[in-house]
Amino acid sequence: MFAAEHGRPVPEVLAACEKEWERNWKFQHPDLRADSDAPGGAGNQNRVSLENVYSSLGIPSPLQEGTKIPPEAIAVRTANSAYRFGAADEQGKRKVERENNPLPFKACKIIFLAVGKEMVLDHGGTVMKGWFWYTTPVQSIT
Secondary structure, eight states, X not given: OHHHHTTOOHHHHHHHHHHXXXXXXXXXXXXXXXXXXXXXXXXXXXXXXXXXXXXHXXXXXXXXXXXOOOSSOEEEEESSOEEEEOOOOTTSEEEEEETTSOOSOSEEEEEEOOBTSEEEEEOTTSSSTTOEEEEEEEEEEO
């Protein structure tokens, strides 16, 4: 349902799930398959699998709750970098710069942002098609 709300067609969602079935879920006990709350390492493994599915579909994961991302220009400091973002356009895309270490892309969408967690940027496939850029944990947002 979440993928459909983001305009992803059912065959595309099923294909992404099939990849995780082959990689992980077919080896699990039926009571644990795809359960992100399963006990022990199975739950963690399933969370990774679900994140893989959402990432491959190019949509944010409902498993992550983040900060409401403001449309105006912002600065974000992570554990080892400082990012400056321009104001978002109609599609949420904005210019980005990283202090002291240039990024391999100049614009992106902020997919996930929360203090204490990794920031996720969608660079539009300019680095590697369909991949997101993950930062170290965010320390501040201004």
